[in-house]
Amino acid sequence: xxxxxxxxxxxxxxxxxxxxxxxxxxxxxxxxxxxxxxxxxxxxxxxxxxxxxxxxxxxxxxxxxxxxxxxxxxxxxxxxxxxxxxxxxxxxxxxxxxxxxxxxxxxxxxxxxxxxxxxxxxxxxxxxxxxxxxxxxxxxxxxxxxxxxxxxxxxxxxxxxxxxxxxxxxxxxxxxxxxxxxxxxxxxxxxxxxxxxxxxxxxxxxxxxxxxxxxxxxxxxxxxxxxxxxxxxxxxxxxxxxxxxx
Amino acid sequence: xxxxxxxxxxxxxxxxxxxxxxxxxxxxxxxxxxxxxxxxxxxxxxxxxxxxxxxxxxxxxxxxxxxxxxxxxxxxxxxxxxxxxxxxxxxxxxxxxxxxxxxxxxxxxxxxxxxxxxxxxxxxxxxxxxxxxxxxxxxxxxxxxxxxxxxxxxxxxxxxxxxxxxxxxxxxxxxxxxxxxxxxxxxxxxxxxxxxxxxxxxxxxxxxxxxxxxxxxxxxxxxxxxxxxxxxxxxxxxxxxxxxxx
Numbered sequence: 354x355x356x357x358x359x360x361x362x363x364x365x366x367x368x369x370x371x372x373x374x375x376x377x378x379x380x381x382x383x384x385x386x387x388x389x390x391x392x393x394x395x396x397x398x399x400x401x402x403x404x405x406x407x408x409x410x411x412x413x414x415x416x417x418x419x420x421x422x423x424x425x426x427x428x429x430x431x432x433x434x435x436x437x438x439x440x441x442x443x444x445x446x447x448x449x450x451x452x453x454x455x456x457x458x459x460x461x462x463x464x465x466x467x468x469x470x471x472x473x474x475x476x477x478x479x480x481x482x483x484x485x486x487x488x489x490x491x492x493x494x495x496x497x498x499x500x501x502x503x504x505x506x507x508x509x510x511x512x513x514x515x516x517x518x519x520x521x522x523x524x525x526x527x528x529x530x531x532x533x534x535x536x537x538x539x540x541x542x543x544x545x546x547x548x549x550x551x552x553x554x555x556x557x558x559x560x561x562x563x564x565x566x567x568x569x570x571x572x573x574x575x576x577x578x579x580x581x582x583x584x585x586x587x588x589x590x591x592x593x594x595x596x597x598x599x
Numbered sequence: 600x601x602x603x604x605x606x607x608x609x610x611x612x613x614x615x616x617x618x619x620x621x622x623x624x625x626x627x628x629x630x631x632x633x634x635x636x637x638x639x640x641x642x643x644x645x646x647x648x649x650x651x652x653x654x655x656x657x658x659x660x661x662x663x664x665x666x667x668x669x670x671x672x673x674x675x676x677x678x679x680x681x682x683x684x685x686x687x688x689x690x691x692x693x694x695x696x697x698x699x700x701x702x703x704x705x706x707x708x709x710x711x712x713x714x715x716x717x718x719x720x721x722x723x724x725x726x727x728x729x730x731x732x733x734x735x736x737x738x739x740x741x742x743x744x745x746x747x748x749x750x751x752x753x754x755x756x757x758x759x760x761x762x763x764x765x766x767x768x769x770x771x772x773x774x775x776x777x778x779x780x781x782x783x784x785x786x787x788x789x790x791x792x793x794x795x796x797x798x799x800x801x802x803x804x805x806x807x808x809x810x811x812x813x814x815x816x817x818x819x820x821x822x823x824x825x826x827x828x829x830x831x832x833x834x835x836x837x838x839x840x841x842x843x844x845x
Contacts (some may be wrong), residue, residue, distance in 0.1 A: 364721045409722070433719070441719050473679070473687050475610045476655070480722060 354418045356452060357428060360444040360595075365409045365587070366479040367439060372403040380404075380413075380440055387435040388417060399454045401461065401595040405547075407587030409480070411464075412443070414595040416454040452597070460524065460596040462540045463549045466589045467557070469534035481534065482553075482589035488560035490528060490535070495566035496559040497526040497537075500552060500573070507576040509552050510545035511584075519545055519576075526552075538593075547584050555582030600664045602698060603674060606690040606841075611655045611833070612725040613685060618649040626650075626659075626686055633681040634663060645700045647707065647841040651793075653833030655726070657710075658689070660841040662700040698843070706770065706842040708786045709795045712835045713803070715780035727780065728799075728835035734806035736774060736781070741812035742805040743772040743783075746798060746819070753822040755798050756791035757830075765791055765822075772798075784839075793830050801828030 363380050373381040381398055388396035400415045423431060425445040432442045451457075466481035468474060473483060500509075503522040510519055525540040537556065539549055555572070558564045564582070572580040609626050619627040627644055634642035646661045669677065671691040678688045697703075712727035714720060719729060746755075749768040756765055771786035783802065785795050801818070804810045810828070818826045 362721050364724075438724050439721050441721050443718060472689060475608050475685050475687050476726060478610075478684050 354420050356416055356418050356448050356450055357425075358414060358416050358446045358448045358452060358454065359428070359432070359442050361410065361413050361415060362441050362443055363410050363413065364439040364479070365404060365407050368406065370403060370406045370408075371400060371410075371413070380410075383437060383440055384415065384417075384432075387432055388419075390435065391421065391431065392419065401454050401458050401592075404590075404592055405587050407479075408590045408592065409588075410592040412462075412594040413592050414454050414597075416448065416452060454595075457597050458543070458595055459598050460540055460542055461544060461592070462525075462538065462594040462596070463544065464539070464591045464593045465537040465549060465553045465585065466531065466591070467534045467536070467553075474533070477533070479588050482586050484534075484557060486561055488535070488557070489562060490530075490560065492562070492566050493528055493556050493560045496556055496564075496569050497528060499566060499569035501526050504573050505576055506545055506548055506573070508572045508578055508581045509548050509555070510578065511547040511551070512578045514546045516545060521545065521548070528556075549590060550585045550587070551578075551581050551583075553585040553589070557585065558582040600666055602662055602664050602694050602696055603671075604660060604662050604692045604694045604698060604700065605674070605678070605688050607656065607659050607661060608687050608689055609656050609659065610685040610725070611650060611653050614652065616649060616652045616654075617646060617656075617659070626656075629682060629686055630661065630663075630678075633678055634665075636681060637667065637677065638665065647700050647704050647838075650836075650838055651833050653725075654836045654838065655834075656838040658708075658840040659838050660700050660843075662694065662698060700841075703843050704789070704841055705844050706786055706788055707790060707838070708771075708784065708840040708842070709790065710785070710837045710839045711783040711795060711799045711831065712777065712837070713780045713782070713799075720779070723779070725834050728832050730780075730803060732807055734781070734803070735808060736776075736806065738808070738812050739774055739802050739806045742802055742810075742815050743774060745812065745815035747772050750819050751822055752791055752794055752819070754818045754824055754827045755794050755801070756824065757793040757797070758824045760792045762791060767791065767794070774802075795836060796831045796833070797824075797827050797829075799831040799835070803831065804828040 369377040371380045373379050384398045398415050398417045428445040468481040468483045471485045505520050507519045521543050523541040527538045529536045615623040617626045619625050630644045644661050644663045674691040714727040714729045717731045751766050753765045767789050769787040773784045775782045
């Protein structure tokens with residue numbers, strides 16, 4: 354048996370999410386279907402983490418074990434030949450048995466695209482959040498500085514989470530200008546359920562002047578989801594990169 | 600009765616084409632369905648021309664006549680509220696009865712997007728032609744210079760066309776670099792059936808060195824579809840702009 358690590362991209366629009374669910378179209382379901390065809394038996398795929406319905410991935414990472422003797426490029430071609438056109442394997446690498454797509458994660462990067470141009474654009478309707486309102490980017494940058502660091506992110510996490518330890522470290526929280534709006538980039542050692550979307554929703558409220566940058570430490574200290582802003586929609590979010598220790 | 604001119608955009612991916620067909624999803628069908636709901640009777644929509652299945656529009660133009668007393672902005676909002684998310688009305692203008700979306704056209708601009716980056720990209724799969732081969736852009740620019748002007752474009756037109764006069768004028772034929780490839784821009788007084796896609800297919804063969812730029816005048820002179828290159832796929836093509844005499 355060999356262990357294979359794959360970097361995959363997917364358009365989340367027509368999936369109910371990453372994680373397999375009976376009779377639903379999921380990314381894991383598509384991957385396991387293709388692997389089952391190749392192996393003539395079930396093969397379990399493990400990802401760095403799940404993504405919700407509508408959330409995209411530029412660089413999700415998965416691993417699986419297989420007795421088949423294919424080269425990395427052979428795996429890439431075989432998998433891509435059988436996968437639907439909205440999931441693609443970008444890179445395949447043989448890894449040590451100690452590698453685990455979820456447990457070995459050191460950091461993750463998420464990006465969130467916002468279209469601020471006034472006009473609705475059919476071509477980006479599934480790929481950026483249309484938020485055609487004036488935004489104070491300086492205020493948002495000040496607010497971003499307050500979430501960089503190690504905090505208990507309970508206030509920025511869906512109240513549905515059963516995760517007990519909600520302390521995470523955000524290494525980078527930046528805002529970049531794009532052709533038609535802006536993009537948030539988040540790098541951290543881990544993100545709680547809906548954490549990036551709640552952070553983005555809150556930052557947009559800061560940008561609109563509905564909250565001050567200085568309110569961020571108060572929200573963090575309150576450890577209450579109701580203190581933070583709205584959850585931004587799924588379709589602006591991309592799991593951009595997963596970082597492992599070599 | 601007043602005549603209304605609308606500039607519309609659509610994502611052609613999930614339409615069988617612009618033109619209405621029974622029991623098929625078409626752009627004209629969606630527009631006429633919405634207008635029929637508003638008017639409680641059938642309203643005919645006339646476009647600058649049709650587009651094929653998978654072809655997109657950034658600036659298609661249509662007109663229709665209506666007895667309803669709405670402002671331009673009122674029309675825009677009412678139509679967009681009822682249209683599906685892959686068609687949008689960008690601009691509405693009241694026009695003179697002498698305006699006709701097809702007959703009054705002075706020029707049209709089409710753009711064609713090519714992704715030359717080697718890696719397949721799930722996010723552009725419906726929005727650019729993936730052609731991951733080295734291309735000689737200087738040779739393509741030389742070839743483009745040969746189609747600029749007034750010619751009989753029979754060789755660059757689907758053999759299925761019943762159009763008798765195949766003389767058209769191309770005012771501009773340019774090639775621009777983009778983030779992940781290149782874009783052809785075509786401005787002309789009219790384009791025959793599949794003309795832009797056959798021009799692009801032929802230019803890509805020039806770029807690959809399969810044809811010389813100097814072969815273009817020979818292809819034009821031969822007036823035979825078999826002399827030109829392959830028809831490039833629909834999903835890279837955008838009806839970008841329709842120009843009228845004020």
